[in-house]
Amino acid sequence: MNLDQVLNDPPKPHNEAGQLIVMGLTTDGLRFIRDNADQSSATLETGCGLSTVAFALTGSRHFAISPAGSEFEILKSYCRERGIATAQIDFIESPSETVLPTLALPPLDLVLIDGRHGFPAPYIDWFYTAGRLKKGGHVIVDDVWVWSGQILRDFLAEQPQWEFVAEYEGRTAVFKKLAEGAEWMEWTQQPLVARGGRLQLIDGQPRVVEPQTAPATSAVRRALGDLGRGDFAALGKKVFRRIGG
Ligand SMILES: C[S@@+](CC[C@H](N)C(=O)[O-])C[C@H]1O[C@@H](n2cnc3c(N)ncnc32)[C@H](O)[C@@H]1O
Structure with missing residues (x-):
């Protein structure tokens, strides 16, 4: 089975008001997974759904993290019925914010952040995966149309250690990691933070800027x-x- 066939017959793991639906990453986001992972890759996602099947199709060593065990069961049956292998996937039934800080992981090639979208979940997901991503690896941040995701996108877009790659449908942003350490830096080394508040870095000096x-x-x-x-x-x-x- 390939991704186009999955898109024509998607799994429906997500429960919305008693209805099973697929929330689904953007099609271009799913294609990015297809084109940037293979059997030699290690990948991770927070949340699960159509994206989990896209990862399964690549054969990558994959970690899917979600507290919703029933979603995992639907995805596993979907794959089983269609002959899509899932033995290479660790389905970790837990909120990502609880499990990520201590989870043993191989160096990662691709991370999808698409779990809980409330503040500060996307930042926790990014913080605890950024250091485990290889240099040259990618992070996909979904739902940058939600303010929490938008801030993460805007932050990464200005951070010299990350390179903007693409944005799909104003929803899914992709970044490449160029260097280590952005998540540990002080605010003065973070351009978006350094000019966003009343205390700003101007000519290298912190200065209080009165509201205009x-x-x-x-x-x-x-x-x-x-x-x-x-x-x-x-x-x-x-x-x-x-x-x-
Ligand atoms: C928008 S959906 C993910 C869509 C999925 N990427 C797809 O392609 O269909 C959000 C997912 O996050 C999961 N989730 C909710 N709270 C979470 C948490 N604290 N940690 C990790 N995942 C969480 C939900 O169970 C759901 O699977």
Whole structure:
């Protein structure tokens, strides 16, 4: 069986309001798995579903992590009925945030982050897999249209240790790991963090940046106070000072 045949007859492991459905990675995300893993690869995903079958088809040594044992059972039956091997897959029934910190893993070639999407799950998944991914390996972050995934994508896109590869349907982002260590760096070495807050790194120095709207807002508020009190002299002086620079 190949990926196109699976896409025409997908497994339905996910339960939504009592209905079994397939949530499913984007088709291009699934093709990326097909094209970037084989029997010599080690791969891992948080969550499971259509992507697990895509990994199974590659024959990679695979780790699928999800707390939903019933999803695993549906996927295993689906593969069994179609002659797709799953003996090379470790189905790990646990929340990824619990198991990843201590899970023994070989060096990984490809990681898919598509488990829990609530804050801070995608960051935990990335943190505990980034160091286990080989240099030159890839991470796929799914659902970057959810804010939690979007922040991870934006962070990686600016981090020199990672290279943006592709984004599919505004949903699935792929990055290549170029160097170790981004997950351990201090905020000053993380471009997105270093310019995102009120304490920013400017010319290599941390500086507090006042919100741009504050002075204008308080000036207007003070002027309205003068107006309300009928203090036209004070108001006139302030306007004159502003106009005069
Ligand atoms: C969007 S679905 C994954 C879709 C899948 N990649 C596909 O191609 O069909 C999210 C998955 O995350 C799993 N999940 C929920 N909480 C999790 C957690 N804490 N750790 C790992 N997986 C989790 C769900 O059981 C579900 O399988």
